[in-house]
Amino acid sequence: MEQLLEFETVSKKFGSKAALQGISLSVNPGRIVGLLGSNGSGKSTLMRIAAGLIRPDSGKVRVLGDEPGVQSKARVSFMPDKPQFESWMTVGEALNFQKDFFPDFDPDKSKRMLDFMKLSRKDKTSSLSKGMQERLQLTLALSRRASLYLLDEPIGGVDPVARDHILDALVEFYEEDSSVIVSTHLIADIERIFDEVLMIKDGSLVLREDVERIRLTSGKSVDQLFKEVYAEC
Amino acid sequence: MLRLLKYDLKRDMYVLLGGTIALLLGLLVIELGTKSITTSVTAKAVLSFMMYTFFGILILIATCRGFQANICSIGRRLVPLGSIHYIGAALLYGVLLNAVLLAIAGLQVLYYDSVGILEELWRLGAFTVNWNSSIPLPLGALLIILWATLFLLTLLLLVMALTESIKFKGRILIALAVIVLLSSLISWAENHFFGGLSSQALTGFRIEDQSQMILPSQSFRTGLLRFIFKLVVGAVFIWLTVKLIDNRVKVD
Numbered sequence: 001m002e003q004l005l006e007f008e009t010v011s012k013k014f015g016s017k018a019a020l021q022g023i024s025l026s027v028n029p030g031r032i033v034g035l036l037g038s039n040g041s042g043k044s045t046l047m048r049i050a051a052g053l054i055r056p057d058s059g060k061v062r063v064l065g066d067e068p069g070v071q072s073k074a075r076v077s078f079m080p081d082k083p084q085f086e087s088w089m090t091v092g093e094a095l096n097f098q099k100d101f102f103p104d105f106d107p108d109k110s111k112r113m114l115d116f117m118k119l120s121r122k123d124k125t126s127s128l129s130k131g132m133q134e135r136l137q138l139t140l141a142l143s144r145r146a147s148l149y150l151l152d153e154p155i156g157g158v159d160p161v162a163r164d165h166i167l168d169a170l171v172e173f174y175e176e177d178s179s180v181i182v183s184t185h186l187i188a189d190i191e192r193i194f195d196e197v198l199m200i201k202d203g204s205l206v207l208r209e210d211v212e213r214i215r216l217t218s219g220k221s222v223d224q225l226f227k228e229v230y231a232e233c
Numbered sequence: 234m235l236r237l238l239k240y241d242l243k244r245d246m247y248v249l250l251g252g253t254i255a256l257l258l259g260l261l262v263i264e265l266g267t268k269s270i271t272t273s274v275t276a277k278a279v280l281s282f283m284m285y286t287f288f289g290i291l292i293l294i295a296t297c298r299g300f301q302a303n304i305c306s307i308g309r310r311l312v313p314l315g316s317i318h319y320i321g322a323a324l325l326y327g328v329l330l331n332a333v334l335l336a337i338a339g340l341q342v343l344y345y346d347s348v349g350i351l352e353e354l355w356r357l358g359a360f361t362v363n364w365n366s367s368i369p370l371p372l373g374a375l376l377i378i379l380w381a382t383l384f385l386l387t388l389l390l391l392v393m394a395l396t397e398s399i400k401f402k403g404r405i406l407i408a409l410a411v412i413v414l415l416s417s418l419i420s421w422a423e424n425h426f427f428g429g430l431s432s433q434a435l436t437g438f439r440i441e442d443q444s445q446m447i448l449p450s451q452s453f454r455t456g457l458l459r460f461i462f463k464l465v466v467g468a469v470f471i472w473l474t475v476k477l478i479d480n481r482v483k484v485d
Contacts, residue, residue: 015400053310053484074313082485084308088244100236101312 002065004029004148004179005050010059012045012203019045021203022059027148027179034194034211035183036226042203043183044081047152050181051078064147074103077146079137081153085125091136092121095143102144109173110143116169131162138166142173149180155189163189191222199229237314237322238329241299249330252291256334259284260341274350285338289331289382296327296386301393304478305485316478320390320471327386328379335375342371384463387470388415394474398481419466427459 005027012020019042027033037043048054049061052068063072085094091114099105114121117135128136138154154170155163163186171193174180184190191197191211199207207229214225242249263280300323303309309319345351368376392411396404 048484051311053307055480070313070315073311078311080307080311082307084311086240086244086306086308093243097240097308100239101314 002029003027003062004064005181006060006062007046007050008060008062010046010049010056010061012042012049012054012056014045018203020049020056023200023203023205024059025198025205025208027181029147029179030177031195032174032180032182032193034187034191034197034222035181035200036185036187036197036222037183037200038185038230041200043185043200044152045203046200047078047150047181047183048080050148051076051080051150053078075147076150077102077104077141077144077148078150079141079152079154081156083125083133084137084140087126089125090121091119091123091125091128094125094136094140095121098140098143104145106143106145109145110139113139113143113169113173116172117165131158134158134162134166135169138169142169145175147175147178149174149178151180151182153184154182155184155186160189167193187226188221188223194222197222199226201230234314234318234321234325237303237309237312237318238325241303241322241326245295245299248295252288253333253337256284256288256337260337274353277350278345278354281338281341285334288334292327292330292334293382293385293389296323296330297389297393299323299326300390301397304394304482305397307484310484316475317471319478320387320474323390324383324386328383331379331382332375335378339371339375380460380463384467387467387474388412391415391470391474391477394477394482397483398477419463423459423462426462427455 003026005025007023007025009022009024010020011018011022023042023046035043035046045054049056050063050068052063052070052073055068061068064075066072085097089097095110095114098110099107117132117139119132119136119139123132125133125136134154134156138151141149141151151170155166158166167190170180170182182190182194194211196210197207197214198205207225211222214220214222218225220228260281263277263284267277267280300319303319303323304316342351345354389412392408392415395411396408399407
């Protein structure tokens with residue numbers, strides 16, 4: 001089985017601060033993986049390396065068998081933690097932008113997602129609330145039929161009702177033969193959708209486990225385990 | 234590349250429309266305003282030339298700002314295109330807008346020609362043109378100015394990418410220093426290898442007297458060698474810009 005994402009002893013520094021320290025991991029198809037860690041633990045750096053936005057200082061990264069680059073960008077759908085649309089755009093123009101550049105963009109799916117998210121193509125992106133911007137971000141990411149979805153803090157900064165709506169949309173619209181990696185530190189709200197979790201702390205992988213196994217062997221929720229792991233570190 | 238250009242033009246649509254209207258109004262003011270007072274046709278031509286120069290500089294600034302926004306924009310950097318496409322789109326943007334500016338200037342020249350002002354300017358010796366090429370002068374002037382714009386832009390885009398790669402303060406000063414240094418080096422190399430007395434900080438066409446525009450004229454062989462030299466230098470600038478975008482420029 002082809003692994004969608006492979007990290008082999010990957011390290012990255014920003015100035016003197018190590019963001020990732022020798023991380024190794026792999027993600028198989030058909031999984032929803034939680035990338036968990038506190039603020040500044042290296043989640044976004046890992047996501048950005050996988051998305052081909054930054055290059056690691058050392059180690060090897062393989063996305064769908066290739067090094068991150070132009071080819072992998074066409075098959076990986078990344079939802080960054082900041083708006084990827086431009087402030088002059090309307091919702092429709094932001095979707096047209098995706099359609100123009102990504103061959104796997106599915107207009108029918110985007111239409112269904114717009115309805116689900118209660119967004120209008122005529123809305124100006126600059127006038128959307130934080131929650132609605134998150135919804136648009138997710139619409140842009142999930143309207144593609146990508147092999148790997150990377151969602152960086154998709155529910156950060158939105159109210160609990162909007163969180164549930166966003167998570168429902170994620171489960172409804174992701175491609176089942178692809179994989180989703182969701183980075184977050186708001187675990188209690190989101191752990192119901194995970195198949196597997198990766199916990200990172202100070203740029204190092206401290207735990208990798210199936211969610212079902214965690215529940216069966218420890219009798220704890222992922223949120224409880226997360227608090228234990230991070231309390232020990 | 235063209236798709237990136239399409240979104241650059243859409244983004245800047247209102248600024249560009251506003252700029253075009255401002256230019257036309259400015260030219261109209263020069264034309265009508267100078268009718269009521271005793272102004273020589275030379276002064277009128279110089280004012281118009283200054284107006285075009287001013288808008289040409291604005292186009293360069295807009296091109297650089299757009300390029301800077303694009304290479305730092307997460308939405309743009311996620312598209313499956315190599316860094317060369319951002320550079321190509323910016324060069325096309327700058328050349329396209331300058332071509333529009335030159336087209337407006339061309340219309341004004343045609344108007345001057347039809348009302349006899351152009352003939353009067355020639356007669357007064359307001360500008361001199363040494364042109365001994367088989368290419369018609371208007372086409373030659375157009376190509377020279379667009380080529381100068383393209384070459385200058387390769388330098389400016391490199392400097393923009395460089396400043397976005399620098400993490401410490403004083404980036405604008407460094408950018409200015411690099412522009413002056415590289416331009417002076419190119420001028421020196423041109424003079425050294427192909428002769429000439431050019432010493433301008435910014436390469437391109439030059440004004441040597443207050444009211445005399447001189448289009449450079451040289452032998453075909455020297456001209457070709459200069460062109461090849463600048464082509465190679467421009468290619469090196471583009472290569473360096475690609476390397477900086479790929480390895481150093483931080484995405485916001």
